[in-house]
Amino acid sequence: MLGFPLLSSAVFLPILGILILFFIPKNKTALIRVTSGIITFLTLIVSLVIFTHFNSNDPGLQLQERLSWIPQVNINYHLGVDGLSYSMVFLTALLCFLACIASNSIKERIKEYYIFFLLLETGMMGTFLALDLFLFYVFWEITLVPMYFLIGIWGGPRKEYAAIKFFLYTLAGSVFMLLGILALYFTSTPHTFNILELTQQSKFFAQAFQNIVFLALFFGFAVKVPVFPFHTWLPDAHVEAPTPISVLLAGVLLKMGAYGFFRISYPILPQAANYFGFAIAVLAVINIVYGAFVAMAQTDFKKMVAYSSVSHMGFVMLGLAALSPVGFSGAAMQMFNHGIITGAMFLLVGVLYDRSHTREMGAFGGLRVNLPVFSAVLIFFSMASLGLPGLSGFIGEFLSLLGGFKAFKLLTAISVLGIVITAGYILVMIQKVLLGPMNDKWKGLSEISFRELVTVVPLLVIVLVLGVYPKLALDIINPALNLILNNMGVVLP
């Protein structure tokens, strides 16, 4: 146990940043940007420091911090990190930092923007670190508010619609989640919100009870993931949100849903997870194939990436449903990689949009002629997105499918169709945007700037390194996953 509250500092450093921002006059934009940049960078540093204190051989939750918060109802401020949540924390810290750099494209109401931005970071960090269901719920909801404003104020033409839809949709989901959490609280003896204690008690929960609570939690998490048919908020929100926010939305927020399954639904309700395994797998396959189908039909670049997220998150669900080490690893890897890759894709779409003010893929063409570096980076991430081996996207999809195949042969065979269609829409996108005869309209388009390159290069390196040597990530994540599976009573060989 470390004296210094590392995890809390990762969570509340952005809040500190907000306090500092309060004292900076509105018109000193450069100072505001630099301050937020420094804060997000420090958070990243803290997340790396956490790693140095992190023992990747220990499957349990480490660096726990526990304070009594509302003792009357046994609510604690309880944080902890294991391999799974660490991967998410790192992802959050990294993407927040990069998105903060990318936020230079925001030109109005800068101070408020960064305040909301940092608040969002706190919410996300807290969600991934909380070990108390109540605390988890609080952080979960905290992310909602800044996101609503970030979309609603700085978004595109249909921002109000998108923001309200996002907000109401996820709120509706989390209401069910809250019901589930309360049901768990009142059923446990002694009443507790502690995830670890609830996990220990999981065997005392009756099957029917588990099923009902699982469904309630499922609704909350599924909206966030998003699982078909709760996904329609996603394209709207992604398309309307400003670039950095799309990055966080796709990169981190979607993972909160999947993380919820990993951390709460599955360990606490193992029998229900087993019971609904097939149903989830069916939904996952629909996600994969259907998402790819719809992505194929898009003409809007950003929308295509948004629907591709639906498709890719399906792999996470498939791996989850497989309920095996391979599937779980695949799902966790896919979570991380999807965050990195889709984040980068949104950044690149943003780069293009900032210059041309259009996202219609058909409007471009032949950009590779005068934007060679941009094109190379875009092709790189496109390949990662379609699951090219050697890049990290492959590992997640591969393991998810392999795990899924063990459990659901036919379904997985169908979902492989998704891979083919993914290749289809990605290549169509590349062709429409980069290849073909050069469109004279975009002759004056400038090459990707150094700052923009800075935002994508770290992601590029991660994609490459994890693609070639996934052991780096898997060795951190796997012990935690194995522990979860063990607790669920899945027999490990």
Place this chain on the structure above:
Amino acid sequence: MWSNFLSASIFYLIAIVGIIFAILSVTLKNMFHSALALIVMLLGVAVVYIYLDAEFLALVQILIYVGAIMTLVIFAIMLTAEIYNKNIKRHNQQKLISLIIASSMAGFLIFVLSRFKAQAGVSFFEPLTLAMIGKELLTKYVLPFELISIILLAALVGSAAISKKE
């Protein structure tokens, strides 16, 4: 007995004069005249103080009220009111009802007081001397005494500040 009767009749005379001048003071159209009427009334009150064995108060009444305050009031009248303009109404429209209220008030009080029989045994006492008043003021009542001087000072400064032109 005669002296008693004389002094009593002088008192009632003075009282009636005071009342008359008081009425004049509130009814006269000319503000300057009413101020003068008030002076007469104040002098009458001073006489009443003498009847009550408060000679010092009578003196203070004449010196402060008649000598200082009324002078001030007359100055103010000179400064502000258009004294000689007879066309200006000096009273408002609620004279009748005011009269009713005031007189009913008076009537009521008289009605009550007239049935009020004071106890006897007030006739033998040692007269209070000026020296005793002075001593009391500077011993028992020193705090209010000082306070009143501060209030006066504050009033002095405050009035100067208020009436100063911007």
Place this chain on the structure above:
Amino acid sequence: MVNYAYLIPLFPLLAFAVNIFWGRRLKAKSAPVAILAMLGSLVISCLILKEVITGKTLEQSVEWFKVGRYSFEAGFLVDPLSAMMLCVVTLVGLLVEVYSIGYMRGDKRYHLFFAYVSLFIFSMLGLVLSNNLIQTYVFWELVGVCSYLLISFWFEKKSAADAGKKAFITNRIGDAGFFLGLSTLFYYLGTANFTQISQRLMHHPEGLSQGILALAAVLIFCGAVGKSAQFPLHVWLPDAMEGPTPVSALIHAATMVAAGVYLVARSYAVFAAGHLSLEVVSYIGIITSFMAGSIALVQTDIKRILAYSTVSQLGYMMIALGVGGYSAGVFHLMTHAFFKALLFLCAGSVIHACGVQDIRQMGGLFGKMKVTATTCLIGCLAISGVPPLSGFWSKDEILLSVYNSGNRVLYGLTLIVAFMTAFYMFRLLFLTFFGKPREKLHIHKPAPTMDWPLIILAVFSIFSGFVGSPLMGHAFSRFIYFHPEHTEPNYMVMISSVIVGLAGISLAWVFYILSPALPAALAKNFQPVYNLLLNKYWIDEIYDRFIIQPFLRLTKFAFSFDRYLIDGAVNLTGTSCVAVSRVKGWIDKYIVDGLVNLIALVVGALGEVFRRLQTGLIQNYILLIFTGVVVIVFLLRFI
């Protein structure tokens, strides 16, 4: 030396890294970088081959990552098959790169070309060296991407971009099958390692039925169908000719497309265990080779002819593998790599020289391009199976295995394909190099860097066949050895193949040298057949009509479904909520709020009355106060 096998793919990877990052500064120097790396790989490959011939094999692996019980490994397997392939790939690669110096000169993305080629070679070598199916799959896909990048190298041309996309997606379809196949194997056998798979299959593991094995084999074969352009996924290869010609020679003739054959050979144990699967392989092979051969008869684009020829020849190899002629298939793979690369490079020289690709516009180029013409002649003779060139020996092996399988129909069909091969190759040769120039073309002589690779490949085309010939006691098949094969030379088969080849050549001579009017007349008489062939059996059109368009419509439908039904449901929920709240709002506004407003209204009216009291005149107030006092006092006193 065998221990250093991992170096072989490493060199090209290095070259790729150098060229992709510093290529723009290196400019023309990017070619030597790539070639030097290639040379290094070639040298090591040859040394390894030498050791492998002495009977040394090696398998090494490290753990790539581990999940649960499964350890995924990365490693290399050096055995005769891979050693042979290494040499072929590096040799052809080297020659193609040298050739490309001249061919690609002056291109805007000169360095990128060499970067991509290096990356391709790296992936190809990785694929060859893989010791397990998963690693194979990894490199398999990488190879596909390189192919994609190289086909659409001149992406400004829409057709090139389209072709690249088509190639990638078609391959992906096959890969999906491959993936399922490897998942099946991995699931039932718990390993993806080739050696372990063979071992476990030998012990007939429980719960693993013939059916499942056959299914796994066929699924893996799907991948091979995609990569090796077998029917029904062959459509991408002819289009892939949009890429630079050296690329066509390297990737789409000699190496990558042969990867499918290589994969089948690698996982031959699985195919052999699932009986049905080999039949599938041979049927697909014969359909492909017959169809592609017949299409090649009427094509006029020089590269397309070669492309269909490649498809046809790959089908040939598949037939061989399908009927159990393991070494024959692999042998043909090797010889074909040489002479097909040679033919493509020749075609490249011709295109480079005259700037057109239609053979009807060429003619009489023999005098102007002696080296090219001669080497091309050698290539044509080799592919037509004229003894003693390499093609003869390998084709003979294939025919022999087909013959030995006892399937006479198959044998007959393979003979017909051999006939067609000879015919269309010499049709190409005659139309290009002989006769009179049909159009005035400005010819520039190819650079020497383009001639030398041709000569070297020609040498290999002539002599590489001997290693597998009965003259050397079937050295090749003993080297590659999978299981005992019938190796007795059958002179009947040998003679028939020679006769068929020569017949094809003669017919081409009659048609295109002796009486050039004949083909047109023939085409007129057999119009439907001619059209069928010219339009490639309308397969592209059928795919477009029955697969691609419905698919695209389906995506549109899915999107509308999403937009209008699912999102509509969401919005409907939203709107109905709003409607309900409107009603509630109305109630609130006019009934609940109405009451509140009524109260306020009454109060306001009263206030309107009582505010008269509020005159602002202090005297009024005082008067009222005292009125109150008087009233109260009176009330207290008298009531």
Place this chain on the structure above:
Amino acid sequence: MIPLSHYLILSAILFSIGLYGVFTRRSAIGILLSLEIMLNAVNINFVAFAKFMAPQALAGQIFVIFTIGVAAASTVVGLAIIVAIYHNYKTIFVDEIDVMKW
């Protein structure tokens, strides 16, 4: 000997007159004058009660001294206010100064 009630009746009459003045005077100075009448009426009460109820105590007289002092102060301030009002409104008639109205 004049009984206490007579003093008190005198005081009451004076007080009511002052009250009437306060009610009816338009001029602010007039109101001030009427107030003085009322104050004097009160003072008479003080002294009279002191004489009749507690003859040995000086409190009554001393209270009157203070009252006179406070009256002086309030008069001074009141006059100053009146002068200030006159500067601002050019009138000293209180019924013309009705800004406190609703």
